[in-house]
Amino acid sequence: MGATRADAGDKEEGVMATDFFWSYTDEPHASRRREILAKHPQIKELFGPDPLAFIKIAVVVSLQLWTATLLRDAGWSKILPVAYFFGSFLNHNLFLAIHELSHNLAFTTPSLNRWLGIFANLPIGVPMSVTFQKYHLEHHRFQGVDGIDMDIPSQTEAHVVKNAVSKSVWVVLQLFFYALRPLFLKPKPPGLWEFTNLTIQLALDAAMVYLFGWKSLAYLILSTFLGGGMHPMAGHFISEHYVFSPEQETYSYYGPLNLMTWHVGYHNEHHDFPRIPGAKLHKVKEIAPEYYNSLKSYRSWSQVIYMYVMDQTVGPFSRMKRKAPKKDS
Template identity: 50%
Template sequence: MGEKAGRVDFEWVYTDQPHTSRRKEILAKYPEIKSLMGPDPQLKWVVTGMVLTQLLACYLVQDVSWKWVVIWAYTFGGCINHSLTLAIHDISHNVAFGNKQARWNRWFAMFANLPIGLPYSASFKKYHIDHHRYLGGDGLDVDVPTDLEGWFFCTPFRKLIWLFLQPFFYALRPLVVNPKPVSSLEVLNAAVQLVADVCIFYLWGLKPIVYLISGSILCMGLHPISGHFIAEHYMFLKGHETYSYYGPLNLITFNVGYHMEHHDFPSIPGSRLPLVSLASCGRLIFFQSNLVIHVSLYVETCIEIIIKRLKNA
């Protein structure tokens, strides 16, 4: 518990985030990638199936013991709810119904939000725009830990505590770093969520509510799926701000691991991100770089980075 910190400050970079210029250069060289942009017609059906699965789970957990409510919340419900947060991430880029139907995307995100138990989708959309526009920007990108977090959670044991508390920091950090006025969509999101929670409580009691909300909280902290929070943008290699993970967890997380590709082309739905490198003859992930970074995620919240140097093509 008394280990010394590996570093005492964040890595400061005084250049623009790289993805805007990368996108222009890549599209100039591989214009066929544009064909991957646009809505994913299957997304709404996948999300609807997940929401209905959680409603069925609410019915089933009403009579189990409290111990099993928590166990099922962590092992099953939490996985679905975390996946739904990533579906909401995709929907925030209007890939469910397209840019011309932005309002339908906002409403559908609220529907995807229902099993999470707490209003999330409207606020996420509001701040996620800044994450793409000002990636890593001090006081602008609320995904970056605060100075207090960086100062205090600086030893392995404290970092473990930080991982456990990650959902609370993730939810509260925007209110401290870059507070914004509450929007009408956020009010609607909260009202819809409250009505849904009251209905579930009326039909099946308190256990389904605990199952949903505890699953949402547990799955955002010390949980295998949560490794992407660290893998995406924490600087493992100097000079590289975004990393991709190409492992099996992408199958249940809407390919959020393809994060370099996502930031290069946020209008491409997650289901098509694996096709991006194919559209560029497999050269995209190596664009302007001679490094492949593979991130393996483990239950113990250990992140192993394997870096291979490639010969110049």
């Protein structure tokens, strides 16, 4: 891979790294995609939208909004556990549905995917679907590129988060960092779609408060941020690209939570073939096992969170970076 680190001996010495892993080669997925397609061209038959995407999203949106209305008069001792043990799974499912839609994997028409993303956004409580797509597609195209890939923690995060306590706080709040980091480091001017996303979301939030009260809206917001923190499903934020093994920068997860997360755990497969919907990614591994069986992977997202917090050599610096390509003069 050609990756180096200024403090490469830190892992052996048991101290926190003070720099990212730096790669001097291109990200691995484009070249592997070409190689796999040359050997297994039938994989192209998997490309295209998931015909069940709309139905799956509609069911989860309806169930979560209905649950919020049921909790309008509930006490916090009931709202909090329901939000963590139930609502968080639904809202995280919708977050990953939006991830799926950012790749236009529900409809062939991009605008229909955006409208469905705005609909899937409703129980999340805060507008994010349109903005997410802008930054996420850059993460795929420029994986690890310094100053472009906003999936990578900032220098400030990496210098502040230094031990198990601060890492635990960071994990609890990681959805805030994930959402706000690009807005501070690489803001993009909003357009008509962002305005539409914002307007529809605020209208839904206002309607929930007007018709059912603040507790219904609070349940939705809690479901979002509890599900994005110290939560089994949120382990994918760490498992996907945090470097626990310097020779690999993307990791897959092959555990049962894939059934609730649009199979985002098949992350090497997803980056290799972002035009294949999550429901079919397992077929990529079945068709071309020689490319994936040798890669390190996970079976538990909860274990990944535990490893991240407790391993004193791992932290926000545990990401692969590469320099931006030089522009022609």
